[in-house]
Amino acid sequence: MMEQTFDLAVIGGGVNGAGIARDATGRGARVLLLERGDLAEGTSSNSTKLIHGGLRYLEHYEFGLVREALSEREVLWGIAPHIIWPLRFILPHRPGLRPRWLVRLGLFLYDHLGGRKRLPAAEGVDLTRHPAGAPLQPQYTRAFAYSDGWVDDARLVILNARDAADRGAEVRTRCEVTALAREGEVWRITAGGETFRARAVVNAAGPRVLDLLGRAGEPSAQKMRLVRGSHIVVRRLFDHDYAYFFQLPDGRIFFAIPYETDFTLIGTTDVDHDGSLAEVKASAEEIAYLCAGASEYFRTPVTPDDVVWTYSGVRPLVDDGSGKPEAATRGYRFEVDGGTDGTPPLLSVFGGKITTYRHLAAExxxxxxxxxxxxKGGDWTGSASLPGGDFAITEAGARIAELAAAYPFLSQRAAQRLIRLYGTRASAFLGDAVSLADLGEDFGHGLTAAEVDYLVASEWARTAADVLWRRTKLGLHFTPAQTARLEAYLSERITPQ
Structure with missing residues (x-):
């Protein structure tokens, strides 16, 4: 087989890699994106799922990072209004911790650092009258409300990759790089049993960034700190649409967020991760810590027995010498090796956070x-919609209503689910259907063969985990029998790579 030559090979199918692939393809480069597993299989699908400035980073004087992230909130909302939407947070005042004046000052800075235009400003809240106060213990009577954004993190990655592919990039999943070496003016890359050539390489391998550099024979002086963030999911603890920002006596914070209609997401922890990256999971201590923290605020105690699911991700942070994991910078750095005298360059990405991925990619x-x-050209991605997001942020509700009207057999909940996953591209697999039966087998909870076939053909899904946990988030609802049936369906239709 003839070896293909690309302008740029991006190694790593997380949010940074997918974002870089999209940006470079849109500027005219021939791009190859290589991912060892599934897109967003690692850190990028295991975040707290927020598009936010990082209110707590103000305490660490990371004003530049917070400003950059805040400026990106509404940009990302504008290009992906189907998978990103505003969320109002309630921050209860807890006597003995951060004084009220300090929190008010922090929220003032938060409102004014990043060019907020559409999101409502922070304000004081009387919890004895506000609906967010009802689930909380009675001693919490005062709070602040402020705005940030929610994101379906895995779909953000997949849609960046999809847009890159639509513009001409080649995306290869389950294609691990096993060899990487300079060969004259190009890089020679062995991955998935094939050999590729590229004039430049981006190392966006996340927690494995240093491993890939070692494989390429390019040792780095940069030190990384791997920090595990774990989350728990419990049955819904409250009926309203507000999220919570809670403070704990040890100085840490965590969130409680409405999740997938029927659940509450609680997290995150910050623990140095020294184990394998092959299996990252929450420890019993982390689960107990989050349950205890939630129980300090909610009227109904949360116990480990209430946890229906946990997930954990390893954040590849720049080691800035911080004593505590939560204090380590969420900023990012680049390191470029080569590029002079005809030597092909290798750009490595260290650190970063999901909110700043687009700006990182442009840089x-x-x-x-x-x-x-x-x-050719400069930063273009801030004004170009991601696939399915080609509508105004004020039109999300109207799009759900339009889909329900066009396909009367869909329930309101089903129409909302499809718009929040696919936006205007939902009709790509709904087609001319006039009944659910026209969409083929129903695997449960509205997931049909037509949707699964679309995910296989257009979004690189190969396994039930790809579909249920990274493409649709229906894994929380599926029974083992339903999952097994979906896996069997996929195995019948997918040729092993």
Whole structure:
């Protein structure tokens, strides 16, 4: 088989890698995106699922990072209004912790650092009258309300990859890089049993960034700190649409967020991760910590027995010498090796957070531009909708109503689910259907063969886990028998790679 030559090979199918692939492809480069597993299988699908500035980072004087993230909130909301939507947070005042004046000052800065335009400003709240006060213990009577955003993190990755592919990029999943070496003016890459050539390489391997550098024979002086963030999911603890920002006596904070209609998401922890990256999971201590923290605020205690699911991700943070994991910077750095005297460059990405991925990608591509003549123009991704997001942020409700009207057999909940996953592309697999039967087998909870076939053909899904946990989040609702049936269906239709 003839070896293909690309302008740029991006290694790592998380949010940074997918974002860089999209940006570079849109600027005219021929791009190859390589991911060892499924897209967003690691850190990028295991976040707290927030598009936020990081209110607590103000305490660590990370004003630049907070400003950058805040400026990105409404940009991302604008290009992906189907998978990103505003969320109002309630921050109860707890005597003996951060004084009220300090929280008020922090929220004032939060409102004014990043060019907030559409999101409502922070305000004081009387919890004895506000609906968010009802689930809380009675001693919490005062709070602040402020705005941030919610995101379906895995779909953010997948839609960036989909847009890159729509613009001409080649996306290969389950295609691990086993060899990487310079060969004259190009990189020679062995992955998935094939060999590719690229004029430049981006190392966006996340927690494995240093491992990939070692494989390429490019040791780095940069130190990384791997920090595990764990979350628990319990049955719904409250009926309203507000989320909570809670403070604990040890100085840490955590969130309680409405999740997938029927659940509450609680997290996150910050624990140095020294174990394998192959299996990252919440420890019993982390689960107990989150349950105890939630029980300090909610009237109904939360116990480990109430936990229906946990997930954990390892954040690849720049090691800035911070004593506590939660104090380590969420900023990012680049390191470029080569690129002079005809030597093909290797750009490595260290750190980052999901909210700043788009800005990170634009900076990365800008750094590669001097070495790749194919790259033309500057940052373009902030005004170009992600697939399915080609409607105004004020039209999300109308889109749900339109879909329900066009397909009367869909319930309101089903129409909302499909719009929040696929936006205007939901009709790609609904087609001319006039009944649920027209969409093929129903695997449960509205997931039909037509939708699964679309995910296989257009979104690189291969397994039940791909479909249920990273494409649709229906894994929380599926029974083992339903999951087994879906796995069997997929195995019948997918040729092993």
């Amino acid at each position: 990365a591509v800008d750094q590669l531009a001097p070495y790749l003549p194919a790259l």
